[in-house]
Amino acid sequence: MKEQMELSALGAALLEGAERIYGDMQDWRRDFHQFPELAMEENITASKIAGVLKSIPGMEVITGYAMPTSVIGVLGGDIPGPALMLRATMDAVAAEEQTGLPFSSCMPGVMHACGHDAEMAALLGAAAILAEHREEMPQRVVFLFQPAGEGRSGAKTLTENHFVERFEIGRCAAVAWTPELPYSELYTKKGVMTALSDRIHIDVRGTAGHAAEPHMTVDPVTIAANIIITIQAMLSREVDPREAVVVSFGQVESGTAYNVIPEQANLWGTLRAFNPKTRDFVQSRIETVAPAIAKALRGLASVEYTRNYAQIENNLDMLEEILRIGVPFFGEDGINMLERPLLSGEDFSFFTHAVPSVFMLLGTGLEYPLHHPRYDVPESMLPFSAAWEAYMALTLSGN
Structure with a gap:
C-alpha cells in the first residue's frame, strides 16, 4: 500500500511538471505537424528535435547514427548498467490533409496522419521533465527519435547497425497514440501484439x-x-x-x-x-x-x-512490471489488455526481438482512423503521455 501511494504521488508530480510545459509541447507538436516529412527525409524534423534536446540540462545528443535523420538523446550517461530506451517515430505519410487546422501541413501530399507529431512532442516533454529528476533515475535513459517508421524499416536499419549494443540498451518501451481506443486509457498485450x-x-x-x-x-x-x-x-x-x-x-x-x-x-x-x-x-x-x-x-x-516487419512480442516479465507500476498512474480501469493481437504492422518489432520490450497503445478516442486525411489528435493528452513515459523511466527497475 505504501509503495502504491508513493508511486501515485510520483505520477501526480510528473503530471504537474508536464502541465507546466504544456505550451512548449503544443508548439512542438504543431511545428512538426505543419512541416511533415516522409521516411528518410526528416531533415527539418530532426533539426528541431536536436535543438530541443540540446537545451535540456544533462542531455547528450547524437545525430545521424545509422541514418542521416536519426536523433538520439542520452540522459544519465554516467549511470552504469543497461539503459532503458523510449522511442518515438518521426516520419509522416503520403496523404493530402483535410483537417482545416490553422497549422495544417504545408507539404503537398504529406501529413502527420499517424500521430507521430504528438508522440515526438510528448517524448521531448518526457525528456524535459525527467531531466529535473535525473538524480533519482535508476538507469540511463536513451530517447530514440526514429526515422522511417512507415514502411521503410528504420528500426531494422538501427538494429542491424548495432544500435542496441552501441548504447547498451537493456529494455525498450514505446507508446503509440490510437483513435480506436478510449481517451487516455492504456492498452497492451501479453506476447504477440501485432502481425x-x-x-x-x-x-x-x-x-x-x-x-x-x-x-x-x-x-x-x-x-x-x-x-x-x-x-x-x-x-x-x-x-x-x-x-x-x-x-x-x-x-x-x-x-x-x-x-x-x-x-x-x-x-x-x-x-x-x-x-x-x-x-x-x-x-x-x-x-x-x-x-x-x-x-x-x-x-x-x-x-x-x-x-x-516481424511481429511485436511483448516481454512477459517487463509487461508484468509495467502493469504493476501502471495501476497507480492510470487507476484500476485505465490500463487494459487487448483481447486479441492487431493485424497492423509495426517496426518496433525489431527491438522486441533484440531485447525485452513492451509496446503500448494510448487511446485518443477520436472519430477519424489512422491515415485518414482528417486525422487529428487531442493535444490535451500531451502532458499525460509525457508524464507516463517519464514515470516509466523512474519506476521501471534498472537491469
Whole structure:
C-alpha cells in the first residue's frame, strides 16, 4: 500500500511538471505537424528535435547514427548498467490533409496522419521533465527519435547497425497514440501484439494493342484481375481458417488510355499474419500461383516479395512490471489488455526481438482512423503521455 501511494504521488508530480510545459509541447507538436516529412527525409524534423534536446540540462545528443535523420538523446550517461530506451517515430505519410487546422501541413501530399507529431512532442516533454529528476533515475535513459517508421524499416536499419549494443540498451518501451481506443486509457498485450507485415509486388507482362481487338493482344489487366481473385480464393481454401492471414492489394497500375490494352500491369499489396509458418506457405503459393495464371493466359508474371516487419512480442516479465507500476498512474480501469493481437504492422518489432520490450497503445478516442486525411489528435493528452513515459523511466527497475 505504501509503495502504491508513493508511486501515485510520483505520477501526480510528473503530471504537474508536464502541465507546466504544456505550451512548449503544443508548439512542438504543431511545428512538426505543419512541416511533415516522409521516411528518410526528416531533415527539418530532426533539426528541431536536436535543438530541443540540446537545451535540456544533462542531455547528450547524437545525430545521424545509422541514418542521416536519426536523433538520439542520452540522459544519465554516467549511470552504469543497461539503459532503458523510449522511442518515438518521426516520419509522416503520403496523404493530402483535410483537417482545416490553422497549422495544417504545408507539404503537398504529406501529413502527420499517424500521430507521430504528438508522440515526438510528448517524448521531448518526457525528456524535459525527467531531466529535473535525473538524480533519482535508476538507469540511463536513451530517447530514440526514429526515422522511417512507415514502411521503410528504420528500426531494422538501427538494429542491424548495432544500435542496441552501441548504447547498451537493456529494455525498450514505446507508446503509440490510437483513435480506436478510449481517451487516455492504456492498452497492451501479453506476447504477440501485432502481425508480421510484408510487401508484395507482382509485375504482369502482356502484349499491347487496340481495345477493339483484344484477340490480337495479351491483356495484362485481365491477368492481374485473375491473380487477385485467385489469391483470395487460395487463402480461403488452402489456409487453415483458424490461422489469421490477410492479403490486400492497395495499388494497381496499368495503362495510360481508356481504349488501349497496355503491355504491363503492376500490383502492390501487403500480407499480414501472426504465424511465420502461415506467411511462409502463403508467400510460396503466391510465388507459384501468379506466374502460373499469367502463363495460362499467355502472359508473364514475376513476384517480388519483401519481408518488412516481424511481429511485436511483448516481454512477459517487463509487461508484468509495467502493469504493476501502471495501476497507480492510470487507476484500476485505465490500463487494459487487448483481447486479441492487431493485424497492423509495426517496426518496433525489431527491438522486441533484440531485447525485452513492451509496446503500448494510448487511446485518443477520436472519430477519424489512422491515415485518414482528417486525422487529428487531442493535444490535451500531451502532458499525460509525457508524464507516463517519464514515470516509466523512474519506476521501471534498472537491469
